[in-house]
Structures are given as structure tokens and as C-alpha cells.
Amino acid sequence: LALFGSDEQQRQWLRPIARGEVPAAFALTEPDHGSDSVSLETTARRGSDGEWVLRGTKKWIGNGASGGVTFVWARVDDEGADDHGSVRCFLVEQSVPGYTGTVITGKGSLRGIHQAHITLDDVRLPADAVLPGTRSFRDASTVLYSTRSGVAWSALGHATACYEAALQYATQRTQFGKPLARFQMVQERLAQMLEELTGMQLYCRHLADLEASGGLRPTQASLAKYHNTRAARRIAATARDLLGGNGILLENGVIQHMADIEAIHTYEGTESVQALLIGRDITGVSAFA
Ligand SMILES: Cc1cc2nc3c(=O)[nH]c(=O)nc-3n(C[C@H](O)[C@H](O)[C@H](O)COP(=O)(O)OP(=O)(O)OC[C@H]3O[C@@H](n4cnc5c(N)ncnc54)[C@H](O)[C@@H]3O)c2cc1C
Incomplete structure (x- = not known):
């Protein structure tokens, strides 16, 4: 409108x-x-x-x-x-x-x-x-370009909630006489989650700057959506696992975020569609059909 x-x-x-x-x-x-x-x-x-x-x-x-x-x-x-x-x-x-x-x-x-x-x-x-x-259909695409960056932000929100839940659980849950956070493998997994989360934050930050300056290109919004919903899926899966059986309980939140990420991964253009949009831009060749 x-x-x-x-x-x-x-x-x-x-x-x-x-x-x-x-x-x-x-x-x-x-x-x-x-x-x-x-x-x-x-x-x-x-x-x-x-x-x-x-x-x-x-x-x-x-x-x-x-x-x-x-x-x-x-x-x-x-x-x-x-x-x-x-x-x-x-x-x-x-x-x-x-x-x-x-x-x-x-x-x-x-x-x-x-x-x-x-x-x-x-x-x-x-x-x-x-x-x-x-x-023309190009105008519908223009609307999607502008809403895709919103999906990148949604993915960041879901992933942040999953990371925070996993970190908190790791400091509270005790196994083999120690909090989970004392195990090296658990720390490595938390570090990997933070690494991905920080990448997602930087995508969003950069998108916001580009949007504010009027310089956001459609492929950049696609790349951010592509990166962030994929990363959010990985973070949610790791968090779910770190919570053990409690990870599947709705009251702990992670499983709900995990399910919600599936929808945002699909709408406004699926992972493969984003890859095709990015691929067309960098190669100059359309591989849609
Ligand atoms: C919760 C939710 C809310 C939505 N809200 C809206 C809305 O408000 N308005 C609206 O208009 N739409 C909305 N959608 C629709 C959404 O945009 C579509 O679901 C999405 O574009 C994918 O279409 P599809 O579900 O028909 O899957 P399909 O297009 O059938 O895709 C199925 C699979 O095939 C793959 N695929 C398809 N074509 C290719 C290809 N050429 N190469 C490789 N792989 C391919 C896809 O990546 C996917 O993995 C919503 C969807 C959901 C789930």
C-alpha cells in the first residue's frame, strides 16, 4: 500500500x-x-x-x-x-x-x-x-525484498532465546558431579553457538545500516535471510540437545522456537529459492527452471 x-x-x-x-x-x-x-x-x-x-x-x-x-x-x-x-x-x-x-x-x-x-x-x-x-510480478518481488530482512531479524530473535536457554541450563544442570558448563565439549558447543549468533547479529546490523542509507540490494536481503534462518536452525538444534530431555518440554521454550524457525525458514522464499536468487546475481545466470 x-x-x-x-x-x-x-x-x-x-x-x-x-x-x-x-x-x-x-x-x-x-x-x-x-x-x-x-x-x-x-x-x-x-x-x-x-x-x-x-x-x-x-x-x-x-x-x-x-x-x-x-x-x-x-x-x-x-x-x-x-x-x-x-x-x-x-x-x-x-x-x-x-x-x-x-x-x-x-x-x-x-x-x-x-x-x-x-x-x-x-x-x-x-x-x-x-x-x-x-x-508486473516484479512489484510483488519488491515487497518480498523489503520484508525478507524482517525474517533475518526474526531468526536472530529465536536463536538468541535458544542460546540463552542453553547457557542458563548448562550452568544449572549437574551431571557426573559437575555443572554441564564445566565440561570442555559443552563449552565448545556454547562457543560455536555464540560464533553463529554473532554472525547473525552482524548481518542484521549491516542490513539496518544499508536500509537506513537506502542502499539495500535485494540480494543482500536474500543473503541475510539465507544465512540467518539456516544458522538459527543449527543453534536451536544444539540448544535442544544441550537441554537433554527437558529440551522437548514446551515449558522450556526451545522446542517452540525450534518449530517456529521451520516456518520462517520457508516463508518469504525457501532456502533453495534464496540460493537461486543469490546465485543468479553472482553468476548472471538464472537456474530457477
Ligand atoms: C507459516 C507460513 C506463513 C506464510 N505466510 C504467507 C503470506 O502471508 N502470504 C503469502 O503469499 N504466502 C505465505 N506463505 C507461503 C510461503 O511463502 C510459501 O510456503 C513458500 O514460498 C514456499 O512455497 P511452498 O510451500 O508451496 O513450497 P514449494 O514451492 O512447493 O517448495 C517445496 C520444496 O521444493 C523446493 N523447490 C521449489 N522449487 C525449487 C527449485 N526451482 N529448485 C530447487 N528447489 C526448489 C523448495 O525450496 C522447498 O524445499 C506462508 C507460509 C508459511 C509456512
């Missing part, structure tokens, strides 16, 4: 969304198009009076069944029009007829927030529902 919305859309929605008064969702992924969301099949048909008719399905959409608004990415179906076949974004109030958001149940990760399966069954929208600044 801030990047591509019209003045009127921003005037009406930006503040309520930023204040959290209206929950907002970003709907790109579809049941058959995750990593290759560039091939999305949801259509936006332009009627003779200029109104839009949206049809399709979306999956994994955070806040998609919250009663707020959803920014739906769809392919324009309007033979002869300049934007025919282009991917554009539409502002959809979740209360409109034809919009159904169903909360996905049975998750073992990020259980504190919901994602929804959305069906768009001939959802009719006024002509000005399209975000005028969106002209």
Missing part, C-alpha cells in the same frame, strides 16, 4: 493498518504455486464498466481470515488491454461477497498466529481497487 497504492487508498487505509486497527494480509501464494508464484493463476477480469472480477485461490495467507483487508496478487484477464497477462495487486475487503477465508488448522509451527486458505469466487471490485503502482 505504501509502495504502490494511490493517494486515496493510502489516505483511507495506511493509518488504520499501521495502527493495527485493521488487520492486513498479503496474498501471493496459491495451492499450486509457492516457490513459482510467478506462475500464479488467480485472475482479475476487467468488466465493460471498468469493475474487476477476481477468481482463484490463495494459500498460507497470514491474517487472511481476520475480517480486515487482503492485498491480492492476480493476473489481469483483459484481451487487448495494455496490462493483459500482467500481475497486479488488488485491495480486497474481506467482507465482500465471494471472499472466503478459512483458517488453516493442524500447524506445528507459528501456532500463535493464523494463516488462511482463501477462495475468491467472482469477487466484484470497483475500478479503483487496483493498486495503480503495480504493473
Whole structure:
């Protein structure tokens, strides 16, 4: 909305969304198009009076069944029009007829927030529902670039909690008559966790500096996400092990962080997708398909 919305859309929605008064969702992924969301099949048909008719399905959409608004990415179906076949974004109030958001149940990760399966069954929208600044799939990618650095920070938060839990446990738990922290192998594992954690912190610090200066490149955000969610997985696994059996108890936190890291490792582009984005940038060759 801030990047591509019209003045009127921003005037009406930006503040309520930023204040959290209206929950907002970003709907790109579809049941058959995750990593290759560039091939999305949801259509936006332009009627003779200029109104839009949206049809399709979306999956994994955070806040998609919250009663707020959803920014739906769809392919324009309007033979002869300049934007025919282009991917554009539409502002959809979740209360409109034809919009159904169903909360996905049975998750073992990020259980504190919901994602929804959305069906768009001939959802009719006024002509000005399209975000005028969106002209192609490249614009959806631009949004993802800017949110990927947030995922790098999330990974750092989860990993920090795991490291702190492991360190505390190592000083308290006694085996063979000594606290775990007195064993050289335990110290080495804590040192390795801190080594990785510090690398993650430096990525985040550098990202923040680049963002503040306006110089953040998409590949740098990908590299930070790639590094930090992978490192967070390793740190969580080591912490889980250092807590022994207690590591699987929810009350000790580590197993929950470990499960949550799995979701952030996947969303905003999987590990392999980040590698392909980075690889394309450094070699000049696309290996996506
Ligand atoms: C908790 C959660 C929240 C989410 N929130 C949102 C949201 O708010 N809005 C939204 O639009 N989406 C959201 N998503 C969707 C998320 O972005 C996708 O799950 C993600 O892009 C991966 O797509 P997929 O799950 O279909 O996996 P797939 O694309 O089917 O991938 C499966 C595996 O195949 C690998 N793979 C795929 N293609 C290639 C290739 N070319 N080369 C090598 N390996 C490949 C992947 O890396 C992965 O390991 C969310 C997902 C989750 C789990």
C-alpha cells in the first residue's frame, strides 16, 4: 500500500493498518504455486464498466481470515488491454461477497498466529481497487525484498532465546558431579553457538545500516535471510540437545522456537529459492527452471 497504492487508498487505509486497527494480509501464494508464484493463476477480469472480477485461490495467507483487508496478487484477464497477462495487486475487503477465508488448522509451527486458505469466487471490485503502482510480478518481488530482512531479524530473535536457554541450563544442570558448563565439549558447543549468533547479529546490523542509507540490494536481503534462518536452525538444534530431555518440554521454550524457525525458514522464499536468487546475481545466470 505504501509502495504502490494511490493517494486515496493510502489516505483511507495506511493509518488504520499501521495502527493495527485493521488487520492486513498479503496474498501471493496459491495451492499450486509457492516457490513459482510467478506462475500464479488467480485472475482479475476487467468488466465493460471498468469493475474487476477476481477468481482463484490463495494459500498460507497470514491474517487472511481476520475480517480486515487482503492485498491480492492476480493476473489481469483483459484481451487487448495494455496490462493483459500482467500481475497486479488488488485491495480486497474481506467482507465482500465471494471472499472466503478459512483458517488453516493442524500447524506445528507459528501456532500463535493464523494463516488462511482463501477462495475468491467472482469477487466484484470497483475500478479503483487496483493498486495503480503495480504493473508486473516484479512489484510483488519488491515487497518480498523489503520484508525478507524482517525474517533475518526474526531468526536472530529465536536463536538468541535458544542460546540463552542453553547457557542458563548448562550452568544449572549437574551431571557426573559437575555443572554441564564445566565440561570442555559443552563449552565448545556454547562457543560455536555464540560464533553463529554473532554472525547473525552482524548481518542484521549491516542490513539496518544499508536500509537506513537506502542502499539495500535485494540480494543482500536474500543473503541475510539465507544465512540467518539456516544458522538459527543449527543453534536451536544444539540448544535442544544441550537441554537433554527437558529440551522437548514446551515449558522450556526451545522446542517452540525450534518449530517456529521451520516456518520462517520457508516463508518469504525457501532456502533453495534464496540460493537461486543469490546465485543468479553472482553468476548472471538464472537456474530457477
Ligand atoms: C507459516 C507460513 C506463513 C506464510 N505466510 C504467507 C503470506 O502471508 N502470504 C503469502 O503469499 N504466502 C505465505 N506463505 C507461503 C510461503 O511463502 C510459501 O510456503 C513458500 O514460498 C514456499 O512455497 P511452498 O510451500 O508451496 O513450497 P514449494 O514451492 O512447493 O517448495 C517445496 C520444496 O521444493 C523446493 N523447490 C521449489 N522449487 C525449487 C527449485 N526451482 N529448485 C530447487 N528447489 C526448489 C523448495 O525450496 C522447498 O524445499 C506462508 C507460509 C508459511 C509456512
